[in-house]
Amino acid sequence: MGKTVTNSDVFKLIEAWAPKNLAYDWDNVGLQIGSHNQPVRKIMVTLDVIESVVDEAIENKVDLIIAHHPLLFKPLNQLNLDTWKGRIIHKLIANNITVYAAHTNLDIADGGVNDMLCEVLGINNKEILKTEGEKFLYKLAVYVPETHLNQVVDALSKEGAGHLGNYSHCTFQTKGTGTFMPLADAEPFIGKQNELEKVKEVKVETIVKESILPNVIDSVIAAHPYEEVAYDVYPLKMDGEKLGIGRIGTINEEMSLDSFVDHVKNSLGLSHVKVSGNLSKRINRVAVLGGSGEKYIYHALRQKADVLITGDMTFHFAQEAIELGLAVIDAGHYIEQIMKTGTQKYLQDKLTNVDIIISETNTDPFQYR
Structure with a gap:
């Protein structure tokens, strides 16, 4: 900026x-x-x-x-x-x-606290531990003079529009003719007041997540040469990105709970953690929830977690987890730093x-x- x-x-x-x-x-x-x-x-x-x-x-x-x-x-x-x-x-x-x-x-949020913890801990193939909703998707169509096409497409992509999987700058472009007549108080980029103007334009269509839509529109307006920018926004009836609390995934190499505890301590720079469960248990599938995770032990079990790493686990919930066969590592709430x-x-x-x-x-x- x-x-x-x-x-x-x-x-x-x-x-x-x-x-x-x-x-x-x-x-x-x-x-x-x-x-x-x-x-x-x-x-x-x-x-x-x-x-x-x-x-x-x-x-x-x-x-x-x-x-x-x-x-x-x-x-x-x-x-x-x-x-x-x-x-x-x-x-x-x-x-x-x-x-x-x-x-x-x-x-x-995607890339938020729990994803940061997974990255440091080397947890891959991540899924959401408990789904809370989804990001709705919109189609944005903006009409751009051919001379400024690349400038506007770059502005869209910079804000995250048109990102599909591992690809950016995903758009569909249709050439056409735009018409307008600047009125008495207009200060047109192209054309003269009170004269009908015809301009070669491109209709640029792309997919935008709901959370970034306002920023995308602001950036398009800033990059667009026209005094008044023409654009359309359409809600899409298709599945968006799932959102939820906690993450669950796998580690690169299966190890005992005892060894995994050392891995957690070393990865997060901790002098100690609290552990419940059999220390010889084999660990491969790991659930992570940085804050208080005691209410999510059944979600971890349903997704076949071997261990739940969390920031807070009270006495009775830890006992219940042991009885259900779920190991727990209480690494302290401060891991959210x-x-x-x-x-x-x-x-x-x-x-x-x-x-x-x-x-x-x-x-x-x-x-x-």
């Missing part, structure tokens, strides 16, 4: 990746504190927004904090500056720092003139002795 970047620009990028409507009803995602219109020069990505993180942001002159866990889950009945949350909010407002949260929507590097990379690829840093504050509330 060559123009001044605002919070709203950043929010649109995140929501193209992890749309807010993917979040669970109990969640509170999106803008937490701050402004949509504030210019952004520096962003910090964090797992949690605690006071030490805010102090770090102030010291680094950060304009926007992107967090995974929302600072505000429930409505505030009062804003008492003597409480820990009140102090945080006061510091944020006093230093003009905006906070935005992408939580369960980023867990569910993997979202920091993934989110930084995603944004930095698209915001070349914004500095994006990762919070160095350890927000894990537990110490292990």
